Amino acid sequence: MYGEKAVELIRQLHRSPDGSLPPFNEDGIRQVLEEMRVLFEQNQADVNKTVDGAPGLFPGVQLRHAALERNKRCLLAYMFNRMERLRAMRWEFGSVLPPDIKYNLSEQEIQWFSRYNKSLAAYMRSIGGPSGGGLDLTQDLKPPKSLYIEVRCLMDHGEFETEDGTILLLKKDSQHFLQRSQCEHLIRQGVLEHIL
Amino acid sequence: MDDLDIEEGSDEEVEQMTAAEALAMVEKAWLNEKFSPELLPHKQDLVDVMLDQLNGMQENISRAKKGDLKASIHKMEIDRIRYVLASYLRIRLEKIEKFVHHLLEEEAELGEDVPSRMSPEELQHAKNFAANMETLFNDVVLRHMPRNLKKLEGSKVAASPNKDSYVFLQVQEQVDQVMVDTAGDQGDEAIDLEKGSQHIMRYRVVAPLINNDAVTLI
Amino acid sequence: MFVTDIRKEFYDKVVHERVLVLVAFDVDALCACKILQYLFQCDHVQYTIVPITGRQELENAFLEHSEQVKYVVMINCGGNINILETLQPAEHVIFFIADSHRPVDLVNVYNDDQVKLLMPTTDDFDIPAYDDLFKDDESDDDSGNESDSSAPSGKRRRLDEEVLERRRERRLWEEKRKQILLDYEEFSTYGTSSAMIMFDLAWKMSKDSNDLLWWGIVGLTDQYINNRVERGKYMTDVGDLHKHTLRLNHRNEDDDNTVSVDCMRIYFDEELKLALYRHWSLFESLKHSSYPACKFKMWTVKGQQKMHEFLADMGLPLVQVKQKFTSMDMGLKESFKGLFTASCEKYGLDDISFGSFIAQYGYKNKLCAADVVYAVNGLMECVEAEKSATGYFLEALDCLSRQNVKKLLRGLDLAKRQLTTIMQTVHSFIDMKQIISAGPFLYAYIPEGHPDVKFFSRPNCLGMLAYFMQEAYVATSRSRRSTLLPMVVAAPLNAETGSALVIGIPPKAEESTKNFFGRAFEQAAIQTNSRTLHDNFDTSIIEMKSEDRSKFFDALISLLS
Numbered sequence: 001m002y003g004e005k006a007v008e009l010i011r012q013l014h015r016s017p018d019g020s021l022p023p024f025n026e027d028g029i030r031q032v033l034e035e036m037r038v039l040f041e042q043n044q045a046d047v048n049k050t051v052d053g054a055p056g057l058f059p060g061v062q063l064r065h066a067a068l069e070r071n072k073r074c075l076l077a078y079m080f081n082r083m084e085r086l087r088a089m090r091w092e093f094g095s096v097l098p099p100d101i102k103y104n105l106s107e108q109e110i111q112w113f114s115r116y117n118k119s120l121a122a123y124m125r126s127i128g129g130p131s132g133g134g135l136d137l138t139q140d141l142k143p144p145k146s147l148y149i150e151v152r153c154l155m156d157h158g159e160f161e162t163e164d165g166t167i168l169l170l171k172k173d174s175q176h177f178l179q180r181s182q183c184e185h186l187i188r189q190g191v192l193e194h195i196l
Numbered sequence: 197m198d199d200l201d202i203e204e205g206s207d208e209e210v211e212q213m214t215a216a217e218a219l220a221m222v223e224k225a226w227l228n229e230k231f232s233p234e235l236l237p238h239k240q241d242l243v244d245v246m247l248d249q250l251n252g253m254q255e256n257i258s259r260a261k262k263g264d265l266k267a268s269i270h271k272m273e274i275d276r277i278r279y280v281l282a283s284y285l286r287i288r289l290e291k292i293e294k295f296v297h298h299l300l301e302e303e304a305e306l307g308e309d310v311p312s313r314m315s316p317e318e319l320q321h322a323k324n325f326a327a328n329m330e331t332l333f334n335d336v337v338l339r340h341m342p343r344n345l346k347k348l349e350g351s352k353v354a355a356s357p358n359k360d361s362y363v364f365l366q367v368q369e370q371v372d373q374v375m376v377d378t379a380g381d382q383g384d385e386a387i388d389l390e391k392g393s394q395h396i397m398r399y400r401v402v403a404p405l406i407n408n409d410a411v412t413l414i
Numbered sequence: 415m416f417v418t419d420i421r422k423e424f425y426d427k428v429v430h431e432r433v434l435v436l437v438a439f440d441v442d443a444l445c446a447c448k449i450l451q452y453l454f455q456c457d458h459v460q461y462t463i464v465p466i467t468g469r470q471e472l473e474n475a476f477l478e479h480s481e482q483v484k485y486v487v488m489i490n491c492g493g494n495i496n497i498l499e500t501l502q503p504a505e506h507v508i509f510f511i512a513d514s515h516r517p518v519d520l521v522n523v524y525n526d527d528q529v530k531l532l533m534p535t536t537d538d539f540d541i542p543a544y545d546d547l548f549k550d551d552e553s554d555d556d557s558g559n560e561s562d563s564s565a566p567s568g569k570r571r572r573l574d575e576e577v578l579e580r581r582r583e584r585r586l587w588e589e590k591r592k593q594i595l596l597d598y599e600e601f602s603t604y605g606t607s608s609a610m611i612m613f614d615l616a617w618k619m620s621k622d623s624n625d626l627l628w629w630g631i632v633g634l635t636d637q638y639i640n641n642r643v644e645r646g647k648y649m650t651d652v653g654d655l656h657k658h659t660l661r662l663n664h665r666n667e668d669d670d671n672t673v674s675v676d677c678m679r680i681y682f683d684e685e686l687k688l689a690l691y692r693h694w695s696l697f698e699s700l701k702h703s704s705y706p707a708c709k710f711k712m713w714t715v716k717g718q719q720k721m722h723e724f725l726a727d728m729g730l731p732l733v734q735v736k737q738k739f740t741s742m743d744m745g746l747k748e749s750f751k752g753l754f755t756a757s758c759e760k761y762g763l764d765d766i767s768f769g770s771f772i773a774q775y776g777y778k779n780k781l782c783a784a785d786v787v788y789a790v791n792g793l794m795e796c797v798e799a800e801k802s803a804t805g806y807f808l809e810a811l812d813c814l815s816r817q818n819v820k821k822l823l824r825g826l827d828l829a830k831r832q833l834t835t836i837m838q839t840v841h842s843f844i845d846m847k848q849i850i851s852a853g854p855f856l857y858a859y860i861p862e863g864h865p866d867v868k869f870f871s872r873p874n875c876l877g878m879l880a881y882f883m884q885e886a887y888v889a890t891s892r893s894r895r896s897t898l899l900p901m902v903v904a905a906p907l908n909a910e911t912g913s914a915l916v917i918g919i920p921p922k923a924e925e926s927t928k929n930f931f932g933r934a935f936e937q938a939a940i941q942t943n944s945r946t947l948h949d950n951f952d953t954s955i956i957e958m959k960s961e962d963r964s965k966f967f968d969a970l971i972s973l974l975s
Contacts, residue, residue: 040342128247
């Protein structure tokens, strides 16, 4: 059936849990594009025949055209949703993607990511006018409850320097009481866990 | 907020207002933005003033001595203001990216002297974003499509804000004769919005009122 | 040196600084840590908490985390070792030590600058006088002269009387010093619970609340359950806490003053020596608690009958007794305690109850201090491979918070498994007569290969086993001497490296918690060249190579007889 493969792409993406990105299915996309090419060629042939006076081919052309449109829509949706997830990851992980995610991306997506990064960084720098020094919007994601929070180290992270210059060792299973603003990004990276 | 750390808004663009008033305005803009389905006009001046204040406060605090209770309270205040600002800008950015085609189209149709909804920087980012997205789509799929399908046709597929969604609002200033179309066949109905009352209404109906501060979204 | 004003000399010093907190693996330390965390959080004191299992880890943790740290707090660790010599800290580092292990190392006691001991002055330390331990520079010169004088041969004869006299004096002094040290370090024992000390601090700062009080109570109860405190001392401390309880839970009974059910209420009550019975069935609890189980000799048919008779005498139907305590008939549940104590007297279980506390919050959560201790211990010494030992330490720390009741419930289940394993092991050892009277002490060795043996690779659980075994042995033994015998239990620690964990406990008849095994183990190890590791802060718990076991114990027997 026409369009089946394209829908399969969408399903594949839909099935993967939120916040994860399945490997870029280049093969699937190629197959859909191939299907589109065949459809298009058939249509061309039929259109030419119709022009030459062959009757009764028009409904077939219309059906194929609908299938073509549908395939296109599906491919774009696939790309767009992957892009959306990638965008969310920029906010979650920062400008450097974890290697296991990067592994699942296509070359073009990596390019998109770096361009997005650049544009976003430029925008954040511009906030507050030329003298304002910008504002990092990826910080302060949650409303602050207190200045200091208690965090637990989930993995060996090594040394970490705080704003006031003290260095502390983030070792697995050690527990710290720190300024929230300083360890927010480490919490998002999964190095620290916020204990209530 | 108090008089200790914040000087009066020195920016000329914003007429004389106290820091507390500026903060209240930022908070109002933030809530409106948060609950409205579409992008509201930008408040760049306000953001700039507020950031300025923040930097000033930060400096004052760094002079305070360690373990001063007042310093930590001020610090907390800074964190909260920064959160509001960041969240406000973040929400805008999210909407801009989501409705990028719609917004850019709207932008193109604007007359010369009509102010844009976006600040120049936001507009720049929106343009980058749209171009970036198009490049991605082109490179991966569109380029390989049959020739009559190679175009993106953004307006056909892109999302646009749902102005018919319902919003909670509080009336700040008395507004009379607001036209509300009812669901039935009776046609439109005019109602008066009393000051201080709260309503649930379709966004489309109250959109103009938000811009002139007659109502705020909650 | 000892700190006299804990608030001024400790808390006010660290209040605007970064603090490193090293916490040992026991419930008392956890509770003390909880209280300290709360205080620090109130005042925005930035801290780092690191769990510490033993001396080696103490050194490592200090090395790793000491950069830029000026203040170190140690809870239930570090007191009985020479901190300055072991850790070689920089001169600006100051140690605050709240440790219930005794005896306190004398260098720690007499160091005025870097070591501050957070221990109540009311404790009985028996610290030898300074002059008996340390001689000032003058005498050091003497010893210098001594070696000098031996070198040039010509001068040797001209040694006058005075020098000889001084030397003799010095020898005497050294002998005396040795004797004093020997006496001082002969027994290892425990002092006031660290949680109590921290609660005292909170109270002095007017920051005490029911939550903090509860942690103090649990810390003290931990000492009692694990035989680390004498009954008299326990009663005094309970009295102290009782006063706080009354003060913090004082409410008028009229309707206006009733508080929401979510608030914590603590009250004093006589508690039965029945482990976890509120969360188990009465029958199971009777079987698994060392006191009633040993009194009835539950491992014999006769003992079982006697217990049934006892239950019948109380008027409790077996069906009720065997189902979950919470599901028992309301009427029975309410009158059960009275019936139980009455019957206990009749059956000679005079010692069944002790003064303790109960906390209640919400409709569901009613916990007695002893059960919390079992649960926290169960969680802390969990042997499942899901997490590391420090991981379970943090779980245990979490479960003390009121909002983490779920974790505590898991701890209760783990504690039941601990107790079941202990009970089964004791029964089989008694049945097979595997507890041997080695002469000067009782001895039991848990063989490898038993599936549950991993439970006993944790010091606290091994301790519970040792006390249960001793009590059971004494109950079955006909000889009166058995009550006068201390006990040693060894269990495999790590099958791969072939190591074993050994614990020694004082005789049953002994009222005090004084334990001489620390010294004895050390001596035996030296004499036989056994490969032992004295890593635990409690010196009566050691690790050793399993191969060296027999020669080590031979030496131990000859040493003690």
